[in-house]
Amino acid sequence: MFDVITFGSATQDIFLELPPKKWLVSDINHKKYFCLPLGDKVLVDEMQYFSGGGGTNVACALASLGFKVAFYGKVGNDASGKVIFEDLKKFGVNSRFCFKDKDLPTAISFVVSCGDDRTILVYKGACHFLFLRDIKLKKIKKTKWFYLAPFYEKTIELFPILINFAKEKNIQVAANPSIDQIEKNNQDFLSNLSKIDVLFLNKEEAAVLTKSPGVCVEDLGKMLQKICSGIIVITQGDKGVTVFDGEDVYRADTYKVAIEDKTGAGDSFAGGFMAGLLKENNIEYAIRLGIINSAKNISQKGAKNGFLNKAELKILPTIDIIKERTY
Numbered sequence: 001m002f003d004v005i006t007f008g009s010a011t012q013d014i015f016l017e018l019p020p021k022k023w024l025v026s027d028i029n030h031k032k033y034f035c036l037p038l039g040d041k042v043l044v045d046e047m048q049y050f051s052g053g054g055g056t057n058v059a060c061a062l063a064s065l066g067f068k069v070a071f072y073g074k075v076g077n078d079a080s081g082k083v084i085f086e087d088l089k090k091f092g093v094n095s096r097f098c099f100k101d102k103d104l105p106t107a108i109s110f111v112v113s114c115g116d117d118r119t120i121l122v123y124k125g126a127c128h129f130l131f132l133r134d135i136k137l138k139k140i141k142k143t144k145w146f147y148l149a150p151f152y153e154k155t156i157e158l159f160p161i162l163i164n165f166a167k168e169k170n171i172q173v174a175a176n177p178s179i180d181q182i183e184k185n186n187q188d189f190l191s192n193l194s195k196i197d198v199l200f201l202n203k204e205e206a207a208v209l210t211k212s213p214g215v216c217v218e219d220l221g222k223m224l225q226k227i228c229s230g231i232i233v234i235t236q237g238d239k240g241v242t243v244f245d246g247e248d249v250y251r252a253d254t255y256k257v258a259i260e261d262k263t264g265a266g267d268s269f270a271g272g273f274m275a276g277l278l279k280e281n282n283i284e285y286a287i288r289l290g291i292i293n294s295a296k297n298i299s300q301k302g303a304k305n306g307f308l309n310k311a312e313l314k315i316l317p318t319i320d321i322i323k324e325r326t327y
């Protein structure tokens with residue numbers, strides 16, 4: 001019996017640190033772009049490799065806290081795939097459902113940092129092409145939870161299938177749909193959200209899903225509660241998190257750290273939050289673990305570094321959480 005089976009991406013993350021120059025940043029339609037000189041050679045100061053991807057990141061975050069976790073997904077039959085298997089093993093994640101695709105390579109994320117910010121270039125690979133034929137439904141009944149990390153490309157088609165299967169088998173579902181899934185925003189996607197027990201979104205995703213740009217997080221939460229009756233978590237980057245459980249709204253600020261690399265902030269928050277729910281079935285404890293896990297994670301480079309472990313749960317800092325009744 002597993003506590004959680006996670007589904008989603010498994011990538012190799014290659015970090016490229018550009019020299020600390022003042023790169024031209026242009027602002028087009030309220031979005032910032034950093035510009036590289038066309039035709040030039042840009043020397044890169046540092047390059048580091050880690051494994052990444054929402055499905056494996058959350059699996060490893062939960063395993064680090066002692067939960068019994070399996071990752072369901074695909075990698076390529078290549079060196080990057082090997083790195084992913086090694087990390088799953090290191091954290092104690094069961095990899096029996098992590099398959100090697102014969103034809104497709106492992107997906108790669110190139111994380112190009114420029115000062116405090118970064119742009120991620122994703123080379124699509126095996127994890128983005130998980131099909132129904134790859135899912136052995138009979139073998140995944142014995143778990144308390146499914147965690148559906150952001151899905152892309154062909155894997156998107158699995159979202160309703162996994163949710164409906166989980167509901168049939170009394171498995172709870174947490175999901176963090178990708179912007180690709182949200183932008184489709186079709187009736188089918190929305191009707192599936194209504195069956196989810198925990199919905200993780202960042203504020204931008206919540207605004208796209210509700211088609212309400214510029215709306216405050218409280219109002220986004222109210223709109224989302226009409227779509228999903230489960231717990232709704234809206235993360236707001238360095239502004240913390242707001243959580244809605246149908247009765248109360250909870251707000252917490254971030255845990256302040258020196259940031260090394262923001263890759264994996266959302267995944268480590270979700271992993272911590274899920275761990276809190278599994279351990280104490282208490283939203284405030286879940287928020288506390290989410291806030292601290294994500295802060296620790298982004299204080300180190302690599303989406304799987306800095307995760308809380310079991311021993312650290314005994315010396316957890318307190319986090320101020322404001323809880324108010326919603327009517």
Ligand SMILES: Nc1ncnc2c1ncn2[C@@H]1O[C@H](COP(=O)(O)OP(=O)(O)OP(=O)(O)O)[C@@H](O)[C@H]1O
Pocket residue numbers: 201202203235236237238239240241254255256257259262263264265266267269290291294295298
């Ligand atoms: N600057 C920061 N300092 C401390 N904690 C942070 C900071 N930025 C993010 N976090 C923590 O990480 C959580 C998730 O961050 P964010 O809302 O940026 O997720 P995201 O947009 O889903 O990230 P990702 O790019 O990983 O998908 C926040 O709610 C917060 O707890």
Ligand SMILES: [Mg+2]
Pocket residue numbers: 202266267
């Ligand atoms: Mg995210």
